[in-house]
């Protein structure tokens with residue numbers, strides 16, 4: 226028989242009611258899937274990628290923001306090799322598979338979200354060509370059980386490759402062609418609520434992402450591009466104890482995207498082939514380099530770093 230009164234029923238706070246005890250941060254890995262990053266160098270655990278297909282073959286390079294036309298089968302084979310390299314390292318690769326034919330640049334998953342210690346912030350890509358790619362990443366994140374902390378609104382544009390973690394309490398975000406002030410205004414309070422300070426830096430006209438001018442290989446080692454990396458970024462790195470190493474050969478890095486690497490763990494990277502000077506430079510800094518050919522994929526104006534949406538790394542700081 227149903228009780229006549231509700232007072233003291235558990236649904237109204239009576240006996241049997243148990244309030245949720247944990248913070249959101251501590252529910253990551255229990256209620257939510259294990260995910261998130263608080264550094265750019267701790268051991269890589271999980272990534273999101275999209276295997277390119279025939280969508281690349283029919284693309285108009287100018288309309289789709291590519292450097293030149295691609296041979297999609299060659300590009301797909303190079304992508305398979307990157308995925309295999311991650312899997313051989315024990316990294317879990319989760320593939321995004323949009324319904325129907327994918328958008329041409331869907332494969333550049335690093336641009337479509339950014340991982341925080343408490344879940345993902347969805348990108349709002351800046352170009353017409355890429356608008357909406359974030360929907361398929363959102364769907365995959367939801368399937369995986371990764372919390373989506375924000376979808377940017379209004380006129381905000383943001384691409385994940387513009388945000389990086391200098392340490393667990395500091396994120397740096399590049400303002401330029403892809404990420405605007407409105408996006409920074411929306412992201413900043415979100416990160417501040419996690420106790421993270423946001424350092425906005427302005428990027429030069431004619432550049433694409435912060436990723437193209439700053440890569441972090443270890444807790445105390447950053448690779449930067451001479452005269453391209455913002456002054457405020459180099460200062461912030463040095464203030465936090467980083468050695469800032471500037472690329473020795475800009476032509477090689479420009480032609481073959483030698484800086485577009487992914488850090489697998491402290492001083493261990495996966496980089497593109499065809500950059501012997503850059504690789505020797507990295508090795509002189511104590512970085513162990515694995516290589517994979519990205520020559521076809523690079524024609525789309527990105528390489529390994531851009532293709533890899535980093536979803537989880539080992540944590541430097543305990544969950545809050």
Ligand SMILES: NC(=O)NCCC[C@H](N)C(=O)O
Pocket residue numbers: 289290291330333335336355386433434436437525526527528530531
């Ligand atoms: N993070 C990256 O550097 N992404 C490369 C994106 C290339 C793509 N064709 C674009 O213009 O958005």
